[in-house]
Amino acid sequence: MQPYFAPPGNPFSERPLPPTAFIASIKRLGPWLPDAPGLPPVGLAVSGGGDSLCLAWLARHWRKNLLAFVVDHGLRADSAQEARLTLQRLAAMDVPARLLTLTNLAKGPGMAERARQARYAVLAQACREAGCLDLLLGHQADDQVETIRMRQDSGSGPDGLAGMGWVTALPDVRLVRPLLGVSRLALRETLRQAGLTWVDDPSNQDTRATRVRVRHNLQEQDTRLALWETSLCAGAARMQRDAEQASILSRHVAFRPEGWACLGPELPEPEVLSRLIRGVGGALYPPSPAAVARLRAAGQEATLAGVHLVRRRADWYLVREAAAMAAPLPAEGGARWDNRFELSIPSALSGQGLQIGAAGLGLDRGVRGGWPALFCATLPALWRQGQRVAVPHLGWWAEGQFKYARFLFQPPVSVTGSGVYGWPEVKADGRATRE
Known part of the structure; x- marks a missing residue:
């Protein structure tokens, strides 16, 4: 069973991607609003690199009502100039764009992760302000297999080996990755054929970064294809588990709008418990599978990942940890x-x-x-x-x-969120739904 959106052919081909093929692929990742000027635009995250710039060029062949966001992270001396250059290139493509500037990033431990979180936060805010329901990202097939290899090396569970979702539904915007089936080289060949140039970030050659080292070690196409197949199989299995878990949760777990969850007299299986902890804690990623397994086996009140497991009378509850x-x-x-x-x-x-x-x-x-x-x-x-x-x-x-005044409980990831649009998700009131 393969995810319905996996495109045919070799994802690591170096042949340019025709706009017609891109259009056929992205239409399957809908639904999309009509391409009309009075409706919210589709957002684009464009760094100016080969992947995101090619995404903008292809998307311009798909529809007119677009809005690109260029983030200047300010971490390199040339970043402001590169951002301005990217805005000029987008203007030449007739793609409207806005510059988003990060001012509070500082070099130091965990800089890459902090920069990533800050970038997504400012992009999400920009989408809210512009009314964008969807944000296109330029992640491609090589990014996907690099992610899978890093997760293998870190001992990730089966969900992690599915890699990045083609569509990730966040509370106020869908993140759509329409290029996951296209190689980095194919995107650059597409730009070359169109007579376009892009920005090369020197940090992509810094072997002190884990991803760069992994990239250098993934030169064999057979290895990349094997990792790609791993992601497809793991993704299909993850979607099936999500559907099963949504059914379990809708019958046995009450997820309250106050932000806590009633689990009943018995703790659920570790995988379900892990996702519930993620939701109550407002985290993007679930806690370590080993830590969740230990928590469940102990069967005692405890805290994990900013969430408090408590027992009241006969029932177990997950509540946000006050100190976190x-x-x-x-x-x-x-x-x-x-x-x-x-x-x-x-x-x-x-x-x-x-x-x-x-x-x-x-x-x-x-x-x-x-x-x-x-x-x-x-x-x-x-x-x-x-x-x-x-x-x-x-x-x-x-x-x-x-x-x-009202507060709406909206964890960043649905309790059974697989990252794939169209499969059952559990909303804050505990009901399983199919979008």
């Missing part, structure tokens, strides 16, 4: 706190010194509606000058003007 929650931030409409809750608030309340933070302890028993104080302490609340003024999930507010 995010710091307060200004309360503005659309603000996302703790990577899990999005605030909806009347515009009249914005700019009044309100902040979003954890509700904390001290809520009256009657206000808590029967829920333990430990649980309610993790709820998002509105604060003003150090005073709690609203806990919307409990229907409590100090002043009537706050009763229209």
Whole structure:
């Protein structure tokens, strides 16, 4: 069983990719809004490198209503100039573009991961502001097999060996990778044939980076093809497990809009438990399979990956660990706190010194509606000058003007999110759905 979107042929061919082939492939990754100027554009993440620039050129043959985002990370002296050059090249293609500048990145430990997270955060924010429902990314087949090899080396579980999803559904934008079946060389040949040039990032030759070392060790096409087949098989198996787990979760687990999950009297299997922990903790990736297996085998209250496993009467619960929650931030409409809750608030309340933070302890028993104080302490609340003024999930507010504030629980990845659009996902209320 292969994922329905896997294109035919050798993904590591060096032949240029015709726009007609790209169009046929991307149409299968829909649904897409009509290509009309009055509707939200499809977003493009364009670094200026060969992969993303080729993506922009191909996408321009597919539709007109596009909006490219060029991120200047500021980590190299030439980054600003390269970003401006990329904007010029996009303009020559008749692709509208916006420059996004990162100003708070500093060199040091974990820089690559920090830069990646900051880049995705600013891209997601730009998509929200522009109304983009979809963001196209330039990851290609070589990126995929490099990812698989790195995950093999790190002892990743079967889900990890499926690699990157062709479509990843985040709370407010779909990440779409239409070039995963095309090689790096084929994309560059496509640009050469079109008479286009691109930016070569010198960091891609720095062998101190794990991915660069892996890339240099994956020169044999047979090895790359074997890893590609591994990803297809693992992806198909992952989608099947996702469907099965969605059914299990819809019958046995209550995932609450308050951000915690009731597991019932028995703990679920480690793989299901792992994904529940990811959802309650607002994480992009599940915790270590070995750590989850130990947690389940112990059968005791404990914390893992920012989540507290607790037992109340006969049932087990997963609740956010209070010490791991995010710091307060200004309360503005659309603000996302703790990577899990999005605030909806009347515009009249914005700019009044309100902040979003954890509700904390001290809520009256009657206000808590029967829920333990430990649980309610993790709820998002509105604060003003150090005073709690609203806990919307409990229907409590100090002043009537706050009763229209709402927090929507939106973990960054669905509980059974395989990263493949169209397969069952479990929403925050625990219901299994098929998009």
